[in-house]
Amino acid sequence: MNTLLVDADDTLWENIVVFNDINRRYVSWLLPDRSVTDLQPELDALQVECIERWGYGRETFEKSLVEGVGRFTGRTATDTDRAFVAELVRPLQWDSLDVLDGVVEVLDALSERARLIMVTKGNLDEQRHKVDRSGLAGFFSAIEILETKSPIEYQRIITDHGLEIATTWMVGNSPRSDIAPALEVGLGAVFIPHAHTWSHEQVTVDPHPRLIELTSFRELTDRF
Numbered sequence: 576m577n578t579l580l581v582d583a584d585d586t587l588w589e590n591i592v593v594f595n596d597i598n599r600r601y602v603s604w605l606l607p608d609r610s611v612t613d614l615q616p617e618l619d620a621l622q623v624e625c626i627e628r629w630g631y632g633r634e635t636f637e638k639s640l641v642e643g644v645g646r647f648t649g650r651t652a653t654d655t656d657r658a659f660v661a662e663l664v665r666p667l668q669w670d671s672l673d674v675l676d677g678v679v680e681v682l683d684a685l686s687e688r689a690r691l692i693m694v695t696k697g698n699l700d701e702q703r704h705k706v707d708r709s710g711l712a713g714f715f716s717a718i719e720i721l722e723t724k725s726p727i728e729y730q731r732i733i734t735d736h737g738l739e740i741a742t743t744w745m746v747g748n749s750p751r752s753d754i755a756p757a758l759e760v761g762l763g764a765v766f767i768p769h770a771h772t773w774s775h776e777q778v779t780v781d782p783h784p785r786l787i788e789l790t791s792f793r794e795l796t797d798r799f
């Protein structure tokens with residue numbers, strides 16, 4: 576029986592589009608003369624810096640937007656700015672979550688014939704909340720929430736769950752987190768690009784005998 580390790584954000588449900596929308600509203604509020612496309616590289620750099628300092632999560636993202644007030648305008652952030660940002664990031668409480676097209680049907684079919692383990696990264700409490708909101712937990716025999724997806728973490732999952740490398744595949748949208756480190760430890764990888772994958776998650780992945788690229792989650796049932 577195959578084991579599929581399945582990423583969650585932007586593989587099972589929409590995630591980055593919510594961040595993109597907040598960034599767009601932030602830029603039009605803070606710097607109405609600049610476009611989000613124009614500012615995106617600087618925003619990305621600031622957000623990566625903040626993640627390195629405070630880890631993933633809504634609070635970090637909120638802090639980065641407050642920090643951006645100073646960095647992008649040269650003035651000190653006021654209480655009004657903080658209140659505006661707090662309102663902007665409200666969707667990141669994930670009170671609603673958009674499960675991607677076909678995901679429920681495909682997981683339902685695959686759970687009959689493969690072992691499914693969700694492997695997501697991010698803030699532990701927030702990811703747990705998203706898993707609950709998604710209603711998808713029942714399809715998985717285990718759920719792994721990681722701080723980062725590294726070869727060491729994939730190796731630990733292989734050991735902890737007694738997985739056979741030859742029949743285990745990592746499925747996800749991020750070349751940096753899902754594909755490259757999984758291939759590095761010998762797992763197969765199924766790359767399902769999302770139209771809006773975050774620039775920070777992009778790395779070049781060379782062709783590999785155990786790399787499959789699909790155009791949609793639905794195609795998984797043709798292969799597994």
Ligand SMILES: [Mg+2]
Binds near residue numbers: 583747748
């Ligand atoms: Mg993802």
